[in-house]
Amino acid sequence: MTKITSVYLGDGQTELTHGPTGEKIRTDLPPDNGGKGRLFSPTDLLASAFASCVLTIMGKMAARTGDDLTGTRIEIDKVMAESPRRVGEFILNITFPAHFTKEMKERYAGTVNACPVHQTLRADVKTTVHIH
Secondary structure (H helix, E strand, O other): OOOEEEEEEEOOEEEEEEOOOOOEEEEOOOHHHOOOOOOOOHHHHHHHHHHHHHHHHHHHHHHHHOOOOOOOEEEEEEEEEOOOOEEEEEEEEEEOOOOOOHHHHHHHHHHHHHOHHHHHOOOOOEEEEEEO
16 A cells, blocks of 8 residues: 655645655646646646556566567547546557567557556546557
């Protein structure tokens, strides 16, 4: 279990502290919800957690297979839904190193479904994956 403490700083901002390390992240209310968008929003962090989770799972897989995953990149877009306001879709654009074959790309892209963040999302949150 990991404890994360969140403190409201005012003006739409919060500060999160990672209990084990003391590392901090600040968030801000996004412009599309009446904020100033000066920092990551909470849903930006959710999208970031999803992308970094997928890359982490890919990294574990690469460590087992001996593949060089260095430089693999995920650009993730979140699409907000209304009523209730929530993330309705994540669009992942995964770019693999030039030496990856089509089969390797497809095998690694399959880790999207193994990611614990993805497994935690509601079933009606759409996930679209594009492989490059």
